[in-house]
Every structure is written in structure tokens, then in C-alpha cells.
Amino acid sequence: MRVRRTLSVIVVLLTAVLLAACSRPTPLPTGDGPDPRVLEIGATGEPVGMDMITVDGAGIPFVLLYNVYETLVKLDPDKNVQPLLASDWEISADRLTYTFTIDRAARFADGTPVDAEAVVHSFQRIIDGEGTGQILADFAPLTEARATGERTVELELATPSNYFLLALTTPAGSVANPEASIASLNTTPAGSGPYVLGDWEPGSLVQLTRNTEYWGTPSHFDVVNFRYYADPNAMNTAMLSGQLDIVSNLTVPTALGQFESDERFEVLQGYxxxxxxxxxxxxxxxxxxxxxxxxxxxxxxxxxxxxxxxxxxxxxxxxxxxxxxxxxxxxxxxxxxxxxxxxxxxxxxxxxxxxxxxxxxxxxxxxxxxxxxxxxxxxxxxxxxxxxxxxxxxxxxxxxxxxxxxxxxxxxxxxxxxxxxxxxxxxxxxxxxxxxxxxxxxxxxxxxxxxxxxxxxxxxxxxxxxxxxxxxxxxIIITTADISGVQVDQTSLSFDVTTIASSE
Incomplete structure (x- = not known):
């Protein structure tokens, strides 16, 4: 098995080094239209890099998976596999060949088509042994990725694998723009999702901005700010004082009561x-x-x-x-x-x-x-x-x-x-x-x-x-009362903002 010493994606509610500001950040005006719609999310476990393939830590896919990078298929809230970049797929009778047809509309953020060669380019990196231990383990059955048409890719396995289709929904299955250099991916992600990386201030902020060329259903927000807190009580205070729209996971459960008793907030409790x-x-x-x-x-x-x-x-x-x-x-x-x-x-x-x-x-x-x-x-x-x-x-x-x-x-x-x-x-x-x-x-x-x-x-x-x-x-997720579309059960490594909206 091609597994390095580094282990599985782990997390652990890793804390960063930010104390909240005294007031809600004000979005900069665009100058030629309404102010952008901004979603403020309090989080822990900040990314230590931006390359989900070679850098361990759940903080990276938490922000990037499905939001910036997309996969051929995606897990829905019920853990069922659904199409994403792939419009459909077939599995051979011997379960050794997976054939995916890529959605003809799919584009990277720079407008480059997501084609079969792009998928092969991303997966070949892992086949060649580049990746964390978990990434290599997830793709261990995969022996070959080949483009059989402009929008058709075949994945050949050494043995049948019930895990493999699931693996394609994880960071291992993310498809990066082959026009971007591998070396640049740890600072500048190159995906096809509805957002691109904006500002990244280690220890305090990862900002996502709308991909104006997104090929799929547009997202509700123009800017999404993941703000990181060293002190979980400071994050709760920021939420109570109106600086945040969402606490992505309440890390001080003893504070639950102060949100449950306040009609300004919704408390979501899931697995x-x-x-x-x-x-x-x-x-x-x-x-x-x-x-x-x-x-x-x-x-x-x-x-x-x-x-x-x-x-x-x-x-x-x-x-x-x-x-x-x-x-x-x-x-x-x-x-x-x-x-x-x-x-x-x-x-x-x-x-x-x-x-x-x-x-x-x-x-x-x-x-x-x-x-x-x-x-x-x-x-x-x-x-x-x-x-x-x-x-x-x-x-x-x-x-x-x-x-x-x-x-x-x-x-x-x-x-x-x-x-x-x-x-x-x-x-x-x-x-x-x-x-x-x-x-x-x-x-x-x-x-x-x-x-x-x-x-x-x-x-x-x-x-x-x-x-x-x-x-x-x-x-345990806390949202303001106007927020909807947050996934209650955390069934993937992504905090998926593509479904989140606001009534305001």
C-alpha cells in the first residue's frame, strides 16, 4: 500500500490566534452597485496550507472542498453519492473500471474547460505517489486514469473497492486546473467551484470570493469570511454581539443555553x-x-x-x-x-x-x-x-x-x-x-x-x-435566524457554503 508516515485527515478543533474585533466588519462598497452580500463564519482549525493533496489537516477541506475545489461526485447530507463535475458514471460488471462523463458546462475559475485530461492530470499526481498518507490510501486501488474522449475518463482499479467511489468525494478526488503549477497550489488554489480564494491571513482569516465565471448554480453570497478564534469563548461573544452569522461548530457546549434562549439565533444539532x-x-x-x-x-x-x-x-x-x-x-x-x-x-x-x-x-x-x-x-x-x-x-x-x-x-x-x-x-x-x-x-x-x-x-x-x-x-452549529441551508450533519470534511442563503 502506498502510504506515507503522515496519517489520516484528523482534526481536532485546532485553534488559531484571533480575538474578535469589537464590531462586525463592514464590507467594502463595490462602487458601481449594491454592497456585496457577506457571510461571516466563526471557525477553529485553520488551514496550514491550501493544497489538500500534500498537506495534512482537516482545516483545508473544511474551507476549500466543494466551495473552491469540486470533485467528480459529491456526498449529499444522507451520505448518498451525487453528480458534481460528472454528469453520469458507469461501473463495469467486474467493478474494476469506472467511466465518468464530465458535464460539458464545467469550467475552472479562469474559464478553462474541465475536461478528461484535467481529471487525469490531477489523479496521476496521486498515482505517482504524491500525497499525504490518507490521500494515497484512498487511491491505493487506482492503477490508471485515462482520457477516452474529451469529456470521458476511465479509472482502472487493481481490485474491486467499495471505498473508492466515496474516496472520489473527498480531497483525493478534487480536480485542479492543469494550467496552474503544482508548486502554486499550496498558496493559490485552482478549482472549478463557486468561490475562489480571496484574502488569506494566517491565524485570523480565510476569505472566499464569488467565482463570477461559475458554471453551475450561483451561490447566494459574494464573500464568505472564515474567521478563526484562539478562544472559543471569544467566538461565542462575537456571535452574541452580531459580528458573525454562523458558529460552524460550538466548542463550548456549556454555552448552548445562551443561544437557545435568544430568538436571534437558531441552534442546529446533528451528527x-x-x-x-x-x-x-x-x-x-x-x-x-x-x-x-x-x-x-x-x-x-x-x-x-x-x-x-x-x-x-x-x-x-x-x-x-x-x-x-x-x-x-x-x-x-x-x-x-x-x-x-x-x-x-x-x-x-x-x-x-x-x-x-x-x-x-x-x-x-x-x-x-x-x-x-x-x-x-x-x-x-x-x-x-x-x-x-x-x-x-x-x-x-x-x-x-x-x-x-x-x-x-x-x-x-x-x-x-x-x-x-x-x-x-x-x-x-x-x-x-x-x-x-x-x-x-x-x-x-x-x-x-x-x-x-x-x-x-x-x-x-x-x-x-x-x-x-x-x-x-x-x-452543534449556531446561526442567526435569517440563515438557511446549513447542513446539520457533518457527513464530509467540507463546510459547504454553496447551499447557504440569507433572508435579509
Whole structure:
């Protein structure tokens, strides 16, 4: 498998360095017409670059996917695959050849047609081995992309893959203008979407402006400002004081009441794919022992973690599958809270005298409070943890790239990310042949086999105590009362503004 050491797209509500201004920003007049319609969105997890193919981090597709870059197909709110750049497609009987017909109206922002050669150019970059670990894993089955006509492209797979069509809806499937140099894409995106990149002020703002040459249905807003906040309370204050139209994900759930009781706002509560995970580094000798991992899982009261870290908002899940996936099974009771049994397992594993682990977590809203609660609970069964809080960039380098940790806490938000535990070079250093075989068989199988084997794989992972899945992040969005069209469930990595409108 062509997978680099860098891992899956993760996020984790990474914070930036902005405090809100004292008043709502005033849009600049155009000089020859009405003022532009501006959408102000409060966000965390700012992009660290603009090239979704080579730069890790969910902050990039959050802003660019579907808004600036488009894919052949797109996930709708119900996780069904719908046409986007492709007007239609066919899959061969052996499921090895995908044939896409590109919409004849599709154009890049500079007016260049989106044709088959443009798709081949974008995908060949990944076939040739350029991309993050997740990107390369998503396209691992793809062996060839070829243009068979001006608007027809064929994708050849080495093996059948149930994941592949979904992969085409993700950053891996984005199509960039081949007229743009690869080197420029990390600062200047070149897509076909309804917006183009305007101002980018690292630490504070990513601005999207209307693509006046957009080939599809025009968007409602002329300018979309994603504004980033170091302090989530400052973002809430900005919303309450009228500086924002949307809080893209409420990261202080205890503040929910002040919005619910104010008729100026609408509160949208849905699912996300964000599994908050207490991750174990299986390269650690003690954590490679299944009995130790089982003991740690039994020692932790996950509901207490939800209460401490996320104000009681969040669903217990027990494995790496959210309830919106067809193969979801509630596995939250596989390891119920049982400190006495945890102590017994530690003794059986030879650690009756105790253990000490480094718990290195990013400085994100949920991670430090979850770590402190876990520290207290593990101490009760004789396990000490040394907590170290890291800025996200440091965490990404030391934990993700170099696996310098024993345990960590992070939220994984990519759709259908169960398979990450079977990836070569995964940052957990987890290997389980039974699990990997189930994942590979599920990917090759028919629709029914896919669901059944995915479900079996999730249970194997849970019973092996490969990690401790603490809870699923809720998707809590705050909007002003005039805003409509916001997707309630976060089913992709995109905060899709193409459907959002205002009655004002």
C-alpha cells in the first residue's frame, strides 16, 4: 500500500490566534452597485496550507472542498453519492473500471474547460505517489486514469473497492486546473467551484470570493469570511454581539443555553464523524499487551469524560463507527466501567505494582479536560499518567509524524475512517491480521458483504481494545435566524457554503 508516515485527515478543533474585533466588519462598497452580500463564519482549525493533496489537516477541506475545489461526485447530507463535475458514471460488471462523463458546462475559475485530461492530470499526481498518507490510501486501488474522449475518463482499479467511489468525494478526488503549477497550489488554489480564494491571513482569516465565471448554480453570497478564534469563548461573544452569522461548530457546549434562549439565533444539532479517541501507541511494550489495554478501557468512565470535556454533549460509541454508517453497532458496553476488574487484569498482566504513561494531548477544547479526567480515573487503578499539553503544530510533528507518545487524545473526522487501523504505518502502530483481513474483504465484497464485514471488523477492533473510543463529537452549529441551508450533519470534511442563503 502506498502510504506515507503522515496519517489520516484528523482534526481536532485546532485553534488559531484571533480575538474578535469589537464590531462586525463592514464590507467594502463595490462602487458601481449594491454592497456585496457577506457571510461571516466563526471557525477553529485553520488551514496550514491550501493544497489538500500534500498537506495534512482537516482545516483545508473544511474551507476549500466543494466551495473552491469540486470533485467528480459529491456526498449529499444522507451520505448518498451525487453528480458534481460528472454528469453520469458507469461501473463495469467486474467493478474494476469506472467511466465518468464530465458535464460539458464545467469550467475552472479562469474559464478553462474541465475536461478528461484535467481529471487525469490531477489523479496521476496521486498515482505517482504524491500525497499525504490518507490521500494515497484512498487511491491505493487506482492503477490508471485515462482520457477516452474529451469529456470521458476511465479509472482502472487493481481490485474491486467499495471505498473508492466515496474516496472520489473527498480531497483525493478534487480536480485542479492543469494550467496552474503544482508548486502554486499550496498558496493559490485552482478549482472549478463557486468561490475562489480571496484574502488569506494566517491565524485570523480565510476569505472566499464569488467565482463570477461559475458554471453551475450561483451561490447566494459574494464573500464568505472564515474567521478563526484562539478562544472559543471569544467566538461565542462575537456571535452574541452580531459580528458573525454562523458558529460552524460550538466548542463550548456549556454555552448552548445562551443561544437557545435568544430568538436571534437558531441552534442546529446533528451528527459528525468525529470520534474522540484515547489512542494507545502499540509500540509501547505495556500497551502492546491486550490485557493492559482492556484494563485501561475498564478503568475509564466514558460518560464522565463526556461530562467533563464536552458538557455532557456527545454520544458513546465504543468503536470507530458513527451512528450514521450502515454498519454501526452500539459497542459502548464492550468495556463497561469496572475498576475492580481493571485492577485484576493489570495484575494478571504482571503490572500489579502499577504503570506510568505519557499522555500527550493537543491544546484543543476537549483534549486537556478529558486528559485530566482520565488521569484521575486511571490513578484509582494504579496507573499514573504524565500529562503534557502541546500546541497543535508540535503535536502533529511529534505524535503524528514521529509517534513520540504513549497515549494521546484526538478526534478523527474523516468519513468511514475505520480502515485507518489497517493502514501501513498508522500512527498507532497497530497491527491486527484478523482486522486487516476483514477490512480488505469488506472492500472487495458486494454491498451486503461490505456492511456485514465492516460491522465485524468494528467489533474485532473494540474487543481487542485497540483504543478507547470516548465519544462522538456532536455537530452543534449556531446561526442567526435569517440563515438557511446549513447542513446539520457533518457527513464530509467540507463546510459547504454553496447551499447557504440569507433572508435579509
Amino acid at each position: 459528525s464523524d468525529g470520534e474522540v479517541v484515547l489512542t494507545y501507541n502499540h509500540a509501547n511494550e505495556a500497551l502492546a499487551n491486550q490485557q493492559v489495554r482492556q484494563a485501561l478501557n475498564l478503568a475509564v468512565d466514558r460518560q464522565a469524560i463526556v461530562d467533563a470535556a464536552w458538557g455532557g454533549q456527545g454520544e458513546l460509541i465504543g468503536s470507530m463507527v458513527p451512528p450514521t454508517d450502515a454498519w454501526y453497532e452500539d459497542l459502548s458496553d464492550v468495556y463497561p466501567h469496572d475498576p475492580e476488574r481493571a485492577r485484576e487484569l493489570l495484575a494478571e498482566a504482571g503490572y500489579e505494582s502499577g504503570l506510568t504513561f505519557r499522555l500527550r494531548v493537543p491544546t484543543l477544547p476537549y483534549a486537556p479536560p478529558a486528559a485530566r479526567s482520565i488521569q484521575s480515573q486511571l490513578r484509582a487503578v494504579g496507573v499514573e499518567t504524565v500529562i503534557e499539553e502541546l500546541e497543535f503544530g508540535v503535536w502533529l510533528e511529534q505524535i503524528f509524524a514521529f509517534q513520540d507518545y504513549d497515549m494521546t487524545i484526538v478526534a478523527h473526522v474523516e468519513p468511514r475512517d475505520l480502515k485507518m487501523y489497517a493502514m501501513d504505518g498508522n500512527y498507532m502502530n497497530y497491527e491486527n491480521p484478523e482486522f486487516t483481513a476483514l477490512i480488505e474483504a469488506a472492500d472487495r465484497g458486494n454491498d451486503d458483504e461490505f456492511v456485514q464485514l465492516q460491522s465485524e471488523a468494528a467489533r474485532v477492533l473494540a474487543e481487542d481494545a485497540a483504543a478507547n473510543w470516548l465519544f462522538l463529537l456532536p455537530n
